[in-house]
Structures are given as structure tokens and as C-alpha cells.
Amino acid sequence: MGRCMGQVRWKVSDFAVKKEPKQARSRASVDAMVQACARVLESRGYAGLSTNAIAEVAGVSIGSVYEYFPGKDAIVARLAEGMLRDVTTLLQGRLALTDSRNDLNSAMRYLLGAVYALMCKNRTLLRVLVFQVPYLHQLPATKQLEIELQQVLMTGLQHTRQQYSLSARQHTLYLMTTSVAGTLMHLVLVAPPAMDPDGILDALADKMAAWLVEG
Amino acid sequence: MGRCMGQVRWKVSDFAVKKEPKQARSRASVDAMVQACARVLESRGYAGLSTNAIAEVAGVSIGSVYEYFPGKDAIVARLAEGMLRDVTTLLQGRLALTDSRNDLNSAMRYLLGAVYALMCKNRTLLRVLVFQVPYLHQLPATKQLEIELQQVLMTGLQHTRQQYSLSARQHTLYLMTTSVAGTLMHLVLVAPPAMDPDGILDALADKMAAWLVEG
DNA sequence: GTGTAACCTGAGCATATACTCGGAAATACT
């Protein structure tokens, strides 16, 4: 077997593209590989993912896969980065809307609902990425998403006029991001469907809005 | 290669023990295998885990491994169940202490601190288990831990005399478990060490205690 | 002691997966 088995840390070169596609044909092939990767992850999990499977599902030859990617992890990384970026840009977009609303609570609810809805599409794929892909949380896009979430909440914080100590704000900010992330993750990936997501998001929005004005 | 590659769901038989060790010698062997499994997971990650590696590190022959386990997943499952049970029993123990204290806030802080400390040992191993083992959240012990956490918080809820609607309580309970879990997970597994865990746990205890009395 | 059951061994076979490479086919350029 090749390299890359038996290590806990990954080199960035594992995730880089080998060659940039230049013609429309090859761009379509690369896209097909990434899509195939998603489908294989959904149906067989990360352990069942192989370059051969990707090539087969994508309808291209195994040689073509290695023409553009150094290995399967690069394809997974590209797929994950795309999905994470979707959430990040959603957050950025909704942030503009949030600014114009003066009702903090409903603005928060709006944001949470949007992110929740986006996560629910691709539920299965997301589950595999989060629970099985070893290097997901080391990806740049993951950290970018964390930063973006903090940014959104920070803006909410700055809107409130209350003055608290800086450390208190920092801690609250941290708690909010981890709480929101933890709740959304569990709600989307783990909780049974009988869980009344709308009611829970209502409650979460309430609590978070309250934390914002408290400090 | 054997079976068990390429599936998203696992059979319980994958996690069962093949034969129960009866003499002290074999019990030591089985224990060595589980410990070796932990060490291999820490140093090479789940992708680098193999029955051969386990046997080598444990100092037993590969044949002995298959004498007692149907495959590596059974060993991982046993290891994980042990660690999860440690947290569960800790929670149960501290719950008794919590009852006797009337200061809800400090009781909460005590609990959080204890769980955090326990998680911090075996940080690396925990990281691998949580982020890489595909079937971790399907293990009975995982769900048991969730239930136990809810139980502890529920007891806190019942201690407060306030009467709110049942659905509000249910939602708050859910939010508390997911928030606490999310924050602890991030703090232990992801956050950089410069994060001032004590201060954050203080803040979290404050917030959670407040939610308890609010409803 | 002797017999039985539990325990251990490790070479070896089967298989899955990573990855290469020589060359064919399509496309772009002039």
C-alpha cells in the first residue's frame, strides 16, 4: 500500500492539487471526482473510500485521478473546504441582514435557522466528514468558519451598549460559539428527528440573545 | 483483506468478544491488547491501527488477538466503552455530592471541573476516538453518557422550585447538555492551551446555573 | 503423573488498495 497510512498529523502537500486543469474537459473531470468522492463517502464512509472507487463512480480512469490529486485525502479536503466555505459565506451574507434588524432575538433566530437548514441538506455527508475524517478540524476552512462565527457574534456583542470587562466578553464569546456549534452539531447529526428542532432553535436564540445583552 | 471495510453501519457482532478469557494469564493478554490498542491509536491514529500492530505492541501473537476479538473494532469498542464509563461513573459519583450543596453555581463548577480534568488525561486518545472512530457515537456507552449527563442536570432542575412549562424544561435540558458537551469538547480537544480553561469553566458554570433557575 | 482444557504461536494465504507508466486520444495553436 502507498504512503500516508499510520500517521496522526498530515502534510499540507497531501491536500494540494497536483496539476491545475486547464481545459473545460478536465475541469469537468475533476469536478466529477469530487462529486464521486461525496457519493462514496455517503454510501460507504471514510473507511470505504478509495481512489479506485472514486474513479469508478466518477466514470474516469484511475490514472486520471492521480493526474490531478496526490491521493484521496486531497479530494476529501477539497470537498470539505467547499462545504465549509458554503457555511462561511452564508454567515457573511446573513450578517449584513442582521445588522439592519434591531430585534436581536429574531436576528439570532434567523441566523440559526439558516445555518441549520444548510447543514440539514447533506446531513449524511456532513456526518461522515465530522465523525470520520481525521484531519477535518485541521483544515484552513474549518478554522476560518470558527473565526467567521465569532465575527458574527462579536458584531452582535458590539451592538449592545453595555460595558463589561474584556475578559468577560471573551469568555462569553467563546461560550457562545462552542454552545451554538455543539447544539447545531448534535441537532443535525445525532438527535432523533422527533426532537422538535424549531422549538429548540427558538430556545437557543433566546438564550444567546440574552447572553449578548448581559455580556 | 477481510470484511468490514466499506460500510457505514456496523453490526453488533463486530464489537462482541469472541471468547471470554478464563485464566489470569489470558486476562492479562486481553488487557495488554486493549492497552496496546490505546497506544497505537495515540501514536498512529485510527487509520494506522491494525491487528498486527496491536499484537506487536501488546507483545502477543497475532493469533491470540483473533482468539478473543473478531477484529480491531471490537478492541477499539472495548477501549472506548471503558473510557466512556469512567466519565459516566464520575458523573454519578459527583451527583451525590452535588445534592448536598445548596449553592447551585459552585456545585456546577465542581462538576464541570471534574469532568474537564478527567478528559484532559488521555487528551490525545480522546481526540482520536472522537474525531476518527466512525462508530463511537453508536456505542451503547456513548448514549449512556448522554443520558447520565441529562440526569445530573435534571436533578439540578428539579431542585429549583420554579414551575415552567414542560416543553421549556425539555428544551433547556437539551440545550444544556449540548452546550456543555460542545464547550468541553472544544476546550479539551481543539482549543489552544492559551485559552484559560478555568476562567471559561467559571463562566460556563455561571451560565448553566442561571439557566437552571430560569427554567 | 496423566489427561484435558485453556492458551499461545507465527508462517502463510487471500485480498484490497495505492500508485505507476507507456502510450492513445482529444484539444488547442499557428
Added chain:
DNA sequence: AGTATTTCCGAGTATATGCTCAGGTTACAC
């Protein structure tokens, strides 16, 4: 049309890992 470049192919090789099995060793009961 002719040439260069890009793209694609897929049989084939190397290797890691799963797992078996025939036979040896140790512990225990009587």
C-alpha cells in the same frame, strides 16, 4: 494540415492488512 499540449486510459506491480490453521506450551483437576 501539422505540431504541441493537454487529457485520458487501464493493465500491472508493490505492499499492507485481514485472518486462518496446524501444532506447540502452560495451567489445572483428579
